[in-house]
Amino acid sequence: MAVKEFEKPILKEYSPIPKLVEQATSHLAPFKSKEDFQKSLGYPGELVDNWQEVALGKMGDLLKKYRSLRVYMDSCIQCGACTDKCHYYLGTKDPNNMPVGRQNLMRGVYRKHFTLPGKFFPKLVGAVDLTKEVLDDWYSYYHQCSQCRRCAVFCPIGIDTAEISMAAREIMDSVGVGQKYCNEIIGKVHKIGNNLGLPKPALADTLEGLEEDVEEDIGVDVKFPLDVKGADVLLITPSADFFAEPHVDGLIGYAKVFHQAGISWTLSSHASEAANFGMFIGSYDNMRKLALRIREAALDLGVKRIVFGECGHAWRVAYSFLNTLAGPFDFLDPRYPVPQHICEVTHDLINKNVLQFDKSANDGKIITFHDSCNVARASNMGDIIGGQFSLPRDIIKATTNNFYDMDDETIMEKTFCCGGGGGLLTDDLIELRMKGAQPRMEALKRVVEDHGVTHMAAICAICKSQFSKAFQYYGFELDQIISLHQLVGDALIMNKKEL
Amino acid sequence: MPIEVNGKSFETDEEGYLADLSLWEKDLATAMAKEDDIDLGDDHWEIINFLREYYEEYQIAPAVRVLTKAVGKKLGKDKGNSKYLYELFPYGPGKQACKFAGLPKPTGCV
Numbered sequence: 001m002a003v004k005e006f007e008k009p010i011l012k013e014y015s016p017i018p019k020l021v022e023q024a025t026s027h028l029a030p031f032k033s034k035e036d037f038q039k040s041l042g043y044p045g046e047l048v049d050n051w052q053e054v055a056l057g058k059m060g061d062l063l064k065k066y067r068s069l070r071v072y073m074d075s076c077i078q079c080g081a082c083t084d085k086c087h088y089y090l091g092t093k094d095p096n097n098m099p100v101g102r103q104n105l106m107r108g109v110y111r112k113h114f115t116l117p118g119k120f121f122p123k124l125v126g127a128v129d130l131t132k133e134v135l136d137d138w139y140s141y142y143h144q145c146s147q148c149r150r151c152a153v154f155c156p157i158g159i160d161t162a163e164i165s166m167a168a169r170e171i172m173d174s175v176g177v178g179q180k181y182c183n184e185i186i187g188k189v190h191k192i193g194n195n196l197g198l199p200k201p202a203l204a205d206t207l208e209g210l211e212e213d214v215e216e217d218i219g220v221d222v223k224f225p226l227d228v229k230g231a232d233v234l235l236i237t238p239s240a241d242f243f244a245e246p247h248v249d250g251l252i253g254y255a256k257v258f259h260q261a262g263i264s265w266t267l268s269s270h271a272s273e274a275a276n277f278g279m280f281i282g283s284y285d286n287m288r289k290l291a292l293r294i295r296e297a298a299l300d301l302g303v304k305r306i307v308f309g310e311c312g313h314a315w316r317v318a319y320s321f322l323n324t325l326a327g328p329f330d331f332l333d334p335r336y337p338v339p340q341h342i343c344e345v346t347h348d349l350i351n352k353n354v355l356q357f358d359k360s361a362n363d364g365k366i367i368t369f370h371d372s373c374n375v376a377r378a379s380n381m382g383d384i385i386g387g388q389f390s391l392p393r394d395i396i397k398a399t400t401n402n403f404y405d406m407d408d409e410t411i412m413e414k415t416f417c418c419g420g421g422g423g424l425l426t427d428d429l430i431e432l433r434m435k436g437a438q439p440r441m442e443a444l445k446r447v448v449e450d451h452g453v454t455h456m457a458a459i460c461a462i463c464k465s466q467f468s469k470a471f472q473y474y475g476f477e478l479d480q481i482i483s484l485h486q487l488v489g490d491a492l493i494m495n496k497k498e499l
Numbered sequence: 500m501p502i503e504v505n506g507k508s509f510e511t512d513e514e515g516y517l518a519d520l521s522l523w524e525k526d527l528a529t530a531m532a533k534e535d536d537i538d539l540g541d542d543h544w545e546i547i548n549f550l551r552e553y554y555e556e557y558q559i560a561p562a563v564r565v566l567t568k569a570v571g572k573k574l575g576k577d578k579g580n581s582k583y584l585y586e587l588f589p590y591g592p593g594k595q596a597c598k599f600a601g602l603p604k605p606t607g608c609v
Contacts, residue, residue: 031513180513185606195607202557209565240608243562244593245581247609275608311608425608427514427594461608478585 006431009091009438011445011474017084024094025435029140030428033178040187041286044176051175052130056113058174062167063114069167072159073110076103082151082161087416088144091435096141099151099161105137106164139177142168144432146422147280148373153413165422166282173281181426182277189290194239194273200226203269206242214252220494222259224251224267229301231266233258236274236294236318236339237309238461247464250310250483256492257346257485261354265307271297274314275461280423287317291325304333307340310483312372312421312460315341319379337383343459344381346488347391350398357491359401365455366402367487368447369393370440370467371415372460386412392459392484399491404451410443418458420466430469437470444476457484504530516597516604520554523601531599535590539599543587545574550600560597560605 035045048054063070082099084090089097096102104126111118111127118127128134147162172178188197198206207224214222225231235258241251258265271293278287298306306329308318318339323329329338337344349355369392381387389412396403410416419436447453458464458481467481500515501508504526510518515531517523528547532539539547549569553561561569563581571579584592593605 181606188606196559196605196609198559199557202559202561205557206562206565209562209568213564213568238608243605243607244609245563248562248564465609478581 006435008473009435011438011442013442013446015090015439015442018090018093020095021093022095025092025097025144025432026094026137026140028144028429028432029136030143030424030426031180033180033183037180037183037187038173038176038178040190041173041178041183041283043173043178043183047176051135055130055135055171055175058171059109059167060114062170063110066163066167068160068163072103072164073107073114075157076100076107076159077157079156081154081156082159085151085154086145087148087150087419087439088146088432088436091419091438092144092432094144096137097144099155099159102141102145102161103159103164105134105141106168109134135172135177138168139172142172143179143424143429146373146417146420146424146436148417148421149377150373150414150417153377162422166279168282169280170282173283178281179423181428182281182423185275186277186281186286186290189273189275189277189293193270193293195275195277196239196243198239198242198272200269203242203267203272207267210248210252210255214255218494220259222252222255222494224255225265226267227269227301228264228266231264231301231303233263233265233305233307234271234294234298234301234303235265235267235307235309235342236271236314237267238274238311238314239272240461240465241309242272244461244465246468246479246482246486247310247461249486249489251485253483253485253487253489253492254309254342256489256494257342257349257355260492260494261349263345266301266303268297268301270300274308274311274318276314276317277423279313279317287321288325291317291322294322295326295329298329299331305336305340306332306338307342307345309342310459310461310485312374312462316374316378341381341391342485343391343395346395346485347382350395356493357399357488358493359399359491361491362400362487363402365400365482365487366404366451366453367396367400368404368406368444368453368456369396369411369484370406370418370456370458370463371411372458372463373415373417373421375459376413376415389413392457395484396457396487399487404447404453406443406447410439416440416443418460418463418466419470421460421462425462425466433466434470434473437466437474441470441474441476445474448476455480455482457482457487459484502527502530512604514598514604517601520601520603523551527601528599535595537588543596543599546570546584546587546592546596547600550596550602554600554602560593560602563593566592
């Protein structure tokens with residue numbers, strides 16, 4: 001495909017902090033959303049005439065609604081702790097991709113229009129008018145942030161650039177400047193139920209095919225139920241799990257776990273998507289509308305539990321916001337957390353000795369684990385401190401004999417983004433995605449060289465797709481990225497007698 | 500950006516996917532492939548034809564596993580895998596083959 005040539009980063013043993021290159025990626029901006037995508041989400045179809053007034057009005061609303069945003073605008077002391085923490089800065093060298101640089105794009109406008117010193121002495125405090133040039137910079141650089149929140153870990157004040165990016169995108173949508181990738185997808189979920197636009201007959205056909213595959217492969221009649229009323233568990237998983245590789249091997253893993261544990265479960269054609277891109281564009285209304293589909297499906301099918309599959313930001317939305325977005329869930333079984341992550345389900349079953357594994361089935365692989373940003377920095381698992389780090393690793397250790405973590409500075413709460421999160425997993429941003437993957441690829445290269453690591457497991461659909469591309473770009477193999485539940489599925493000892 | 504083939508102009512979106520699926524013709528696929536430096540052979544056509552048939556029935560491109568299985572059944576097990584499809588369509592069977600087949604681009608976390 002016609003992708004413009006760009007300089008390929010060289011993977012080094014240690015990543016030096018790059019010298020600044022002003023405007024290095026100012027040419028990058030994703031395709032803008034078409035009129036009908038915008039309108040279906042409740043936004044103007046194109047840039048409105050009085051856009052400055054509307055944008056500043058919206059910004060004022062958000063500053064009132066989200067106290068955090070005002071605190072983030074006011075409290076930065078420009079200390080520099082965040083500057084070298086963003087994978088996009090490290091990969092692109094553009095100072096606007098330093099978290100503080102990215103924040104300052106909004107901070108200048110904030111100071112001009114919402115603070116007294118900015119109104120009276122704009123030059124002294126770096127206050128700027130919201131001009132078309134500034135809006136263009138916002139569009140470019142707020143779409144060069146994957147909202148991964150790594151910078152916030154290092155900020156002594158705790159400023160969360162992700163929230164600033166989300167607010168900026170919400171303001172831009174409100175004046176008619178939206179991003180095609182996110183907004184087209186959100187429209188598809190509203191209309192069809194998932195990011196892909198996969199209609200029920202196609203989903204049913206795909207699941208039927210998987211049942212045949214698994215039966216042929218291991219001789220066990222593992223089901224992939226769809227819209228089964230009265231099932232105990234409703235599984236909400238990213239639609240990429242139905243469609244793409246290596247995602248589908250994760251789905252097969254979940255199905256084997258449910259089968260072996262004797263848990264009745266179902267997927268829903270109404271809520272056939274875990275992802276919630278409403279968060280990426282900072283839109284509470286869209287995020288809520290998407291989340292409500294899950295509630296509707298749970299009520300309609302009469303399930304007792306809701307379990308989420310491997311999807312990073314979906315787990316943030318589910319873990320942190322689902323109850324306020326779409327609750328109360330008092331109709332579910334109170335003995336289980338609402339919602340639950342598939343890793344929590346599997347981990348619990350391992351602890352109770354319900355699942356047994358033949359680890360040698362995975363002996364051809366030496367594994368490392370990529371912590372997905374939204375799971376790592378915005379959620380928890382298992383109701384224990386750091387459970388979002390320990391549960392996936394426990395599962396890997398229970399199912400394989402060979403596991404090595406990457407460098408401490410690049411895992412757990414300090415994990416580097418895959419380079420494609422936050423609504424940036426689109427081909428029009430391929431340069432940004434490949435450059436942003438550099439820090440993760442360097443860390444991977446070290447464990448490959450030091451420990452012979454052959455595969456990286458992940459628990460996020462975006463990470464898996466992004467790595468499929470980045471691995472090929474950086475000289476690894478496409479199939480070296482795998483789903484965590486593929487390891488589970490491959491090693492799980494299945495009881496064939498139950499047939 | 501429209502593509503000109505046999506004196507006809509075909510409208511596409513920003514990424515080169517055909518705007519109107521019903522206007523697709525074989526020469527258009529050949530022209531799109533040429534832009535990506537691919538000469539379409541019988542192997543490519545097997546995939547493109549399957550994609551179009553599947554789309555007609557389900558209004559969506561087939562999942563990768565559905566596609567590899569169908570290819571495996573028709574052309575032999577050694578070809579029923581992603582590696583084979585990537586050899587034919589280096590930019591990814593889901594996206595590049597769909598483009599040549601006139602299908603819309605698969606969206607989402609794929």
